[in-house]
Amino acid sequence: MAPRIITLDPVTRIEGHLRLDVEVNEGQVSRAWSSAQMWRGIELLLKGRPPEDAWALTQRLCGVCTTVHAIASIRSVEHALQVEVPLNAQFIRNILIAQHAVQDHLVHFYHLTALDWVDLVAALRADPAKTAQIAQSLSDWPGNSATEFRAVRERLQGFVNTGKLGIFSSGYWGHPAMKLPPEINLLAVAHYLKAFDFQRKASQAIALLGGKDPHIQNLVVGGVATAINLENLATLNMERLTWLRGLMTEVLAFVEKVYLPDLLAIAGAYMEWFGIGAGVTNYLAVPEFPEDTKGTQFALGGGIITQADLQRFRPIISHQDDYLLQNTRESVAHAWYEGKEPRHPWQGETKPKYTDFQPDKRYTWCKAPRLDGVPMQVGPVAQILVSYAAGNPRVRRSVDAVNAQLGITLRDYHSTMGRLLARGLRTRIMAELALEYLDRLIANLAAGDQTYANHTEIPAGEFKGVGFHEAPRGSLSHWIVFKNRKIENYQTVVPSTWNASPRDEQGQAGPYEASLVGTPIAEAEKPLEVLRTIHSFDPCIACAVHALDPTGREITRVQAQ
């Protein structure tokens, strides 16, 4: 049979607008093209504005990961001016970062990707009593009763009867690649609905500390603007910090007793997906959770892994890593921008040059970031692998235990299911860290440290800086140049830019594109397998390129030629 091209435009259940074209040959993907269908104008918008305001605006880059851009942006200015950040501020930021990651990962697993693996309609055939039995064998979560599962099944039945499931445009019910037993489907659907309550608790925790969520309000260059006085009722006092601890403790319990058991049950039923979807096996993660004022000590280290070889692991121990700063380039050879040579972000340009979708030439609004000339995969799997390679005890414990339970090895993480698993493990680590930083914040306050910010005036003169952050989707960096208190250049190299990147001037495919090659396709008209692999990256194209397609094109199109 001759190769066919399948176009998914846009890929649903992600933030932003992504188009994928996959060539299917003998029931497998042979080539793929990742095309961001939106143009990122944020860089142009920031020019001429005060650098200390950039963090508030860059939060609007995306609807999901607002906090992460605020953090990376404020760090870029602090790096440029060599400002230290007081311990209280580091701890407060760390709690925000960690809790935001938990919320983001919970939403991704249950609401953005679970329906690629869970058949909603098949859940109707489940026996609620048997489902409860299975659930109780997996964990002692109190919500797993037969009554609860029966109620969910009845509501679901009502929806199917009235035709309301039509909204799930990419719900491939009854697809041959759906393999969960009915009871696991029902279990997952019930928890899918329950997860809403817990992402909300995480959001409340962020709002308690950040002033508001979405869009935290409490950052300043040099620290935070959070007023904490343990005895004062008008500020963030002990009572509210106790409330915060309560919320974050409940969230951790949900992650341990619901999310992780569900993830392992799904992984166990789809073991073949540990062998599919590797793609680019170069990984990059930056250090995260600074634990001193200068940013030299981190809870989780960064590093670079080349071609899946953990022996040749190269650690990154600070946000001023010279190799990373010197060797990051963005190629626009296949993107809709002017320019030929790859450029360093500080010299980066954003000059649009749209040509239409031309797979051999230019076909996306996404630039192609490369480190020392090679594509890198970023995200939880990168962070877990580099932390493992660096010997981080917390990560090793977590990975070793789950590997023994599933009967897998580190090699299996280079895959679609490996990305989902790494994200789950990361979620638990984030939920634990958030609570630990709360303890350390309270201890530091109790010891008499009352400093929240090193007040910083932006001086005249020219400065450049970079703010790194290991975000839920991977390594994020904001590169800023400012002169006489005005922004001259601003470039964001976001995780999805690394992962969704097109081919570069040497023809090397980006991680999404490479990961799809070899993916089996059961039905060309229903490319569920493509969605599984792409969703495993947790694509967030809004900030990778930004803006929306102004032509009002159809919301979903799957076209097989």
Add this chain to the structure above:
Amino acid sequence: MKTLILGVGNELLSDEGFGVHFIRHLRTHYSFPDTIELLEAGTLGLMIAHKLEEAGRIYIVDALAAPGAPGECHRFTKEDFLLNRVPVKLSPHQVGVQEMLLVSELRGRCPNEVHLVGVIPASLSPGTELSPVLQACVSELARQLVDELRAGGVRVAPSRKMDALEAQ
């Protein structure tokens, strides 16, 4: 009964941010009782689902990518949404908003009264300001919504902030 007025959209893309500008306009020009909550939610979908469930009635204000004259306003109800009968394509966060309502409905917690108010944009180019056409729509649409709330017995007053500004 609590009413949530939710402005969604991306304020970095001129008229795409209509919902966000709309909420800010309500905040500066009117004073609402505690039963009305105003929320500018940017482009979030699923991550603010809990906000919807806390309300008894919701208005979602958004830019609407549909053929028609800029500034034209279309309204849809909850059933339109759940049965996929919204006849036009919305902005990229349609899926987010739609699925969010459906999941809430599946949880048995979706308010009965859901109104989508969509306005056709004139410009979606990068920029933090609304186009003049949509700028003009903001106050008109705000007046209509306030009238509707008042007709339902909600006491909405002009904002004291505005009185103070005008007195200067």
